Amino acid sequence: MRAALPGLASRHPLGGLLPAMYAGDEFTQRFTGGLDAVLSAIVSTMDNLPGYLDPRLAPDDFLSWLASWVATRLDPAWPEPLRRVVVGRAVELHRWRGTARGLVERLELSLGVRAQVLDGPGAAWSRTPGTPLPGAAVDTVVVRVWPGRSGEVDRARVAALVAAACPVHVACAVEVLTEAPEGGA
Numbered sequence: 289m290r291a292a293l294p295g296l297a298s299r300h301p302l303g304g305l306l307p308a309m310y311a312g313d314e315f316t317q318r319f320t321g322g323l324d325a326v327l328s329a330i331v332s333t334m335d336n337l338p339g340y341l342d343p344r345l346a347p348d349d350f351l352s353w354l355a356s357w358v359a360t361r362l363d364p365a366w367p368e369p370l371r372r373v374v375v376g377r378a379v380e381l382h383r384w385r386g387t388a389r390g391l392v393e394r395l396e397l398s399l400g401v402r403a404q405v406l407d408g409p410g411a412a413w414s415r416t417p418g419t420p421l422p423g424a425a426v427d428t429v430v431v432r433v434w435p436g437r438s439g440e441v442d443r444a445r446v447a448a449l450v451a452a453a454c455p456v457h458v459a460c461a462v463e464v465l466t467e468a469p470e471g472g473a
Contacts, residue, residue, distance in 0.1 A: 298324040298331055343375035351375060358382070363398070374398065386455045391431065394453055399445055400438030402468060406430040429458055434465040 302320035358378035384390030388405035408426035
């Protein structure tokens, strides 16, 4: 934490900013020196504010707070580089939330598994009223996952992430495969 930096010197000592009549006053210089010691961490933080707002540069203890700004939860078990990437891509992932693409990207980024979403027949448009909808209705969206960079699939964590990412009105089921399906992503 920034407050725990012993001996952090102030880049802008208060004693030098006082009127000339206080420049030679020993008590005033010691008093403002004490304030400098207290305020140096705050001044240092404010001087480096752009770095605090960049997830690639922010101090680790500040990253969780930065994640809350973009409505993202960080798993404490994730390594620090992954937490930084998740915060950096949070807005993009929110844009795709509730879609097959968003779910696949979130599973790969967060858990290191590859995925395929089988969500039904799709959509079509027509200039003719009453045109039949494509395919048959699907009751449950199937999310197939298989090992990616993680090496092994943790079914419980996948199911929890899928449940959190799927829209409330959609029933989702998770299938764990040992290898990529033929024609899969």
